[in-house]
Amino acid sequence: MSAEKTAISPTRSQDFPEWYQQVIKAADLAENSETRGCMVIKPWGYGIWELIQQQLDRRFKATGHQNAYFPLLIPLSYLEKEAEHAEGFATECAVVTHHRLEAVKDPVTGKTKMIPTGELAEPYVIRPTSETIIGAAFARWVESYRDLPLLINQWANVMRWEMRPRLFLRTAEFLWQEGHTAHETMEEAIVETRMIHGLYEEFLRDHLAIPVVPGEKTENERFPGADMTLTVEAMVQDRKAIQAGTSHYLGQNFSKAQNISFTGRDGTVQHAHTTSWGVSTRMIGTLIMAHSDDDGLVLPPRVATQQIVIMPITPKEDSREAVIASCMALAETLRHQTYRGEPLRVHVDTRDLSGGVKKWEWIKKGVPIRIEIGPRDIETRKVCVQRRDQPVASKDFPVKEDLIRSAAEILDEIHHNLLNRATEFRDANISTCDSLDEFHAHWTKDNPGWLITPWAGTAAQEDELSKQHKITIRCIPLDSVKLPSARSTQCFLAGQETSTRAIWGRSY
RNA sequence: CGGGGCGUGGCGCAGUCUGGUAGCGCGCCUCGUUCGGGACGAGGAGGCCGUGGGUUCGAAUCCCGCCGCCCCGACCA
Numbered sequence: 001m002s003a004e005k006t007a008i009s010p011t012r013s014q015d016f017p018e019w020y021q022q023v024i025k026a027a028d029l030a031e032n033s034e035t036r037g038c039m040v041i042k043p044w045g046y047g048i049w050e051l052i053q054q055q056l057d058r059r060f061k062a063t064g065h066q067n068a069y070f071p072l073l074i075p076l077s078y079l080e081k082e083a084e085h086a087e088g089f090a091t092e093c094a095v096v097t098h099h100r101l102e103a104v105k106d107p108v109t110g111k112t113k114m115i116p117t118g119e120l121a122e123p124y125v126i127r128p129t130s131e132t133i134i135g136a137a138f139a140r141w142v143e144s145y146r147d148l149p150l151l152i153n154q155w156a157n158v159m160r161w162e163m164r165p166r167l168f169l170r171t172a173e174f175l176w177q178e179g180h181t182a183h184e185t186m187e188e189a190i191v192e193t194r195m196i197h198g199l200y201e202e203f204l205r206d207h208l209a210i211p212v213v214p215g216e217k218t219e220n221e222r223f224p225g226a227d228m229t230l231t232v233e234a235m236v237q238d239r240k241a242i243q244a245g246t247s248h249y250l251g252q253n254f255s256k257a258q259n260i261s262f263t264g265r266d267g268t269v270q271h272a273h274t275t276s277w278g279v280s281t282r283m284i285g286t287l288i289m290a291h292s293d294d295d296g297l298v299l300p301p302r303v304a305t306q307q308i309v310i311m312p313i314t315p316k317e318d319s320r321e322a323v324i325a326s327c328m329a330l331a332e333t334l335r336h337q338t339y340r341g342e343p344l345r346v347h348v349d350t351r352d353l354s355g356g357v358k359k360w361e362w363i364k365k366g367v368p369i370r371i372e373i374g375p376r377d378i379e380t381r382k383v384c385v386q387r388r389d390q391p392v393a394s395k396d397f398p399v400k401e402d403l404i405r406s407a408a409e410i411l412d413e414i415h416h417n418l419l420n421r422a423t424e425f426r427d428a429n430i431s432t433c434d435s436l437d438e439f440h441a442h443w444t445k446d447n448p449g450w451l452i453t454p455w456a457g458t459a460a461q462e463d464e465l466s467k468q469h470k471i472t473i474r475c476i477p478l479d480s481v482k483l484p485s486a487r488s489t490q491c492f493l494a495g496q497e498t499s500t501r502a503i504w505g506r507s508y
Numbered sequence: 509c510g511g512g513g514c515g516u517g518g519c520g521c522a523g524u525c526u527g528g529u530a531g532c533g534c535g536c537c538u539c540g541u542u543c544g545g546g547a548c549g550a551g552g553a554g555g556c557c558g559u560g561g562g563u564u565c566g567a568a569u570c571c572c573g574c575c576g577c578c579c580c581g582a583c584c585a
Contacts, residue, residue, distance in 0.1 A: 007546085036577080091583065129585090163509085163583060170584065243585065280585050313544050355545030363546095374544055384544080508584095 006294035007364050016238040021167065023288055026364040027297035030167050037165035037172030041281070044365060045168075047305030048284055049175060053155065055207055055302065056177065056279070059199055065151040065179060070133050072157070073124035078132035082257040088224020089128045092160040094172075096124040126159040131225070131250070131276055134180045135258040142182060142262045142272060149192070150182040150272075168285030169242075169508055176280035182260055182272040186251070189273035190228070193249040196277045197230040200245035208283065209300040209418035210234050210290050211426055212244055213483065213503060215475025220459050220466075223276075227251035233474045233503070235426040236289035239449040241474045241505040244286050247277035285508075291418050297366030298388050300418055301411040302340060306347040308407065309367045311358055313374030324350060327373050330383070330400065339408040363392060368414050369407070385410075389417045427484070430503075434488040443469040447506050450474070452483055455502035456491035465504075474503045 008022050024030055029045030032038075041049065057067070073096055079086050100118035127133065138150060159173045179196060183189040197214055204210045212232035222229040226248040234244045255261065255271040264270045291298040301307050312327045314320040331346045338344065349358055355372075362370055372384040383403050385396045387410065398406070429449030433439050442451050455476070457465075466472050477483060483503075491498050 032577090034576090158585090160584070164579090164581090174585070176585070246585075278585070282585050311545095315544065353545095354543065354547070356543085357546050360546045372544070376544080 007296050007360060008294050011294040012237055019294075020285075020289060023292050023296055023364075024167050027366060029284070029288075029297070032167065035172075037162055039165075039167050039171050039173075041175075044305055045284065048287070048299070048303050049281060051303040051305070052207070052283060053177075056203060057153075057155075059203065060153050060177075060179065063151075063195065063199065065153045065181075067155065068152050069154055069156070070127075070130055070137065072127055074127050074130070074133045076123045076125055078136060079125055081132060081135075082225045082254055084253070085131060085225035089160070092162060093128055094126040094159050094161055096120070096126065127156070128158055128160045129276075129278075130154065130156070130158070130178055131180065131254055132258070134178075135254050135260060135274070138180070138182050138255075138260045138272070138274070139258050142260055144262055145184050145264050147262060148182060148184045148272065149188060151179075151192075152181065153177055153179045166285075168281055168288070170282070174281050176278050178276060178278040181275045182255070183274070184262075184264070184270075184272070186273050189275050190249050193228065193230060193247045193275045193277070196275075197232070197247040200232050200247065200277075200279060203279075204232060204234065204244055204283075205419065207300065207302045208287050208290075209415050209422065210244065210286060211419060211423040213475060213477050213481055215477040215481065215503065217246075217475060218459070218462060218473050218502075220462055221472060223248045225250060225253050227253065231475050233505075234286050234290060235422075235429060235450065235505075236286065236508075237292075237425065238289070239429045239447050239505075241450065241503075241507040242282070242286050242289070243474075243507070244283055245277070245279040248275060250274045250276060290422050292366065295392060296364030298418065299366035299368060301368045301415050304345065304366065304368050306345050306367055307339070307411060308334060308344060308346045308369045308371060309362045310346065310348045310371045310373065311355065311362075312348070312350060313355060313372050313377075316375060319375040319378075322378060323373060323375060324348075326378055330371070330373065330404075333404055334407055337404065337407055339411045344407060344411075363388065368411055371403070387414060389414045430484055432484050432486045434486055434490065434492050436492055439465075439492055440469075443471060450503050450505040452477075452486055452501055452503050453492050454486045454489055454498050455500050456496040456498040457493045461493060471504050471506055474505050474507060476500055476502055 008019060008026060010018050012019050027044060028042050030039045030041045033040045076095070079089070097120055098116035098118055099120055100116070101114040102117045104115050134152065134154070141147060142150060155177050157173055157175050162170050162172050165171050181189070181192050183192060201212055201214045204212045212234045214230065214232050217229040217231050223246065228249040230247045231243050232245045233241050236242055252271040252273060254274050260272045260274065261269050262272060287300065287303070288297060291300065310327045310331055312323045314323050327348045331348045334344050334346045336343070351358065359370065366388060368388050370386045377383055381400050382397045383400050385398060385403060386394065431442065431449065431451055433442060433451050433453050439451065439453065442448060462473055486501060489497055489499065
């Protein structure tokens, strides 16, 4: 046997960050644009986002939310209303200060330059998030307890002037959804915050095949202006953590700052309790790093732009038409099958390219099922089936009718294989620790994975440990989360008795 | 904002030290041979060498200014 050749180079173990970039390129998902820090999302990548959008949107609507749309530009003064929030985003805001361009001819070169003129009395900020402008609308909309709860979601782009952008993971402009709700009581708002948190967890597991740890952020890691931030944390293949979605209980901080008030059942004027929550195109980056291998992207079936690609094999000119007709017919039949309530997405690749080129292209693009049909298969009524969750060389030759019957089942198997693989990987890379010496010894250069510890430390102690090892507390996992539990129940710092567990890790 | 690097056909680069007006690989197009497979041969298209100025008979190459991008830090969905 010759050495294994991989479609992506370098491999994950050679250089993970570079591998990540190469997977995106090979799968044709996105590219850096001429606008600093911003990406062009190409059709194969945008297709994933559209599917995420559709499937999440259905869940938001099913839980009583409605979509609306708010302005891209936020009056600067709005951002000054909530002090903590303002401070949290101040360093990464793009600001619009002019509303007109004037064409000026350079007397030397003769070239025309466009000079901004018409300075605005009050500048606008391009939304880094929309709490303030949505809050202003909520203040107008809410008068009575009968107007509550107000359950709004927005699909939008936002901009944060990031210093170090990376495709999907951290771009200056990104796409997301932001839910914003207002409630009569703290209890109701917290129920909402937790409900969405659970919805995110399920979505990542059931749609993206990513197992996440649901938990709460410590005060240090909270969203600016929130009283409680819930997170779902995923582990990707370099053992780093990535925050895949957050749900915040904002208390009355924003409602007091923006006067979202209502007359209550008892006739008194009260401030609403608000929440906000979001997931972004970062989920695509998470998905790539969670599942892909050294041959490229591996797509979880539910968000695969195409789930099945059929490649006609046409070695002889005289059988060519029959082969293509057979492929088309199979595609049409498959499109009448459903997986998770949606028609199968099937593509027939009739491009006049050599078979090997096509096959590798679809491998690199992560298509869950590849089917090849040639003249021989037509005679035997069989098809050649290859799966992205299995080695490149492995093939199966079911009778065509059996494949049609089992296609959705195979997709489901692929989904579960990806989920199981990711879960096993994660669990194998979480260790426990209950002494400070062990803690310090754990954080070696090659990133050994997450550490779970009993925790009763202070914010200052957390901060110190974080800086020392370039780690953070990813979350305090919910009590219901089953993970290797720390051996003792005493905090590894000072030994206090505690039932609180903390997960520590390096993160994106 | 600190520290490094780089701007040359679609992409990746050589050429810059030692000025003489552009080359390689991949990709693309055509033809042929191959092909249950990331094949091969022949031919072809495509570049005011980031930008403005200077030196020179002559600048991708030397000098000065500007712009942009990438990597490593601080910040972060």
